[in-house]
Amino acid sequence: MGNCRSRKIASLLTYITPLLIISILIAVAALKRNSDTITNSQNEAAWYVLQLNKEYAEFHHQLHRYATGNSDHNDMMLQYEILWSRFTTILTNTHISHLYHFDGAYHQISKQFAYIQSIELQLIDLEPGDPEQALITQVKEHYENLVVFLSHKFRLSSGDLLKRVEATQTMKLLIYFLLCAIVLLGGILCWALWRESTSMRKLAMRDTLTGIHSRLWLNNHLNELVDAQQPFRFYLIDLDGFKQINDTQGHHMGDQLLKVVAKRLTALSGEHYHVARMGGDEFAVIEPLAVQHGINISQKLLNSFQQPVVLDGKTFSISASIGSSEFPLNASSVTEVLQQADFVMYEVKQRGKNGVQHYEIGHSPLEKKRVKEPDFR
Missing domain, CATH: 3.30.70.270 (Reverse transcriptase/Diguanylate cyclase domain)
Structure with a gap:
């Protein structure tokens, strides 16, 4: 009876242990993803976002200078092209694919890029010294909205990153728990196998027909x-x-x-x-x-x-x-x-x-x- 029970325990643990190992691997992968997101958000993504803010601010400055007659049209359009390429880089660069992990970030940047593209004809037709105050004000509002949004998203205290940090801590606890479970189940499995081996050895030492020594x-x-x-x-x-x-x-x-x-x-x-x-x-x-x-x-x-x-x-x-x-x-x-x-x-x-x-x-x-x-x- 005891030998049969040990055999069932060993058989059950043989199936459970691989599942726990797979669970640990999945948890480790999730932990790595969260850690990479937190790290990258403070590195590549943050750098690209800062560059976008810088180019956007420079474009607004050049637009204002051109509208007031203090800059050349080519300088203003050159800055426009730089800003345009910066948007393209952020939205298509695979190195900052983790941008998708921040709710609304990709959508907000795409929306801003669509606006920049929509004013291209206005910029081409804009005459020097023509104070297009409405256009300048609109560009400034879009710029400021983008700055506020991205500054909030890429701060460590933002809701998105806080969720990642909390998820990372949860994953760490889960991994510790699974490791403890594997150690415990491994000990039980070794005990069950030892008990079964001992029982089988005792059976081998006995003659099956008469019950005396074999x-x-x-x-x-x-x-x-x-x-x-x-x-x-x-x-x-x-x-x-x-x-x-x-x-x-x-x-x-x-x-x-x-x-x-x-x-x-x-x-x-x-x-x-x-x-x-x-x-x-x-x-x-x-x-x-x-x-x-x-x-x-x-x-x-x-x-x-x-x-x-x-x-x-x-x-x-x-x-x-x-x-x-x-x-x-x-x-x-x-x-x-x-x-x-x-x-x-x-x-x-x-x-x-x-x-x-x-x-x-x-x-x-x-x-x-x-x-x-x-x-x-």
């Missing part, structure tokens, strides 16, 4: 004992007649028999020895020899097979052929321990089964034909 656990434990140079005796147990019961009564009955045997061996298990299933009808017992416990495990193992087994109302007599080897007395490695135990177990079967034999110096697996070797890979 062959993987047996291999690991034997290697640990050998690496630590801890003396132990290894018992290899092979059920007698299991194949006949399994073939004649069915695999279901064979599985029940294996469960009964595992249960009996487990009942004998304690702090002094450990039981594992090697596979098929073979079991193993490890008896540590570091502590003298005075228990005759060999006899206990034989006794556990003396009582008949009742399976689905049918009674079956069972027995086992058991071979043992001792480390480091007779063997110097796990492989030798297994080979020696298997060899003497085979000898028990050759003598009529149902017995225990310990490997002694002088017995050599290479001197006699082997029927099988246990596969511990």
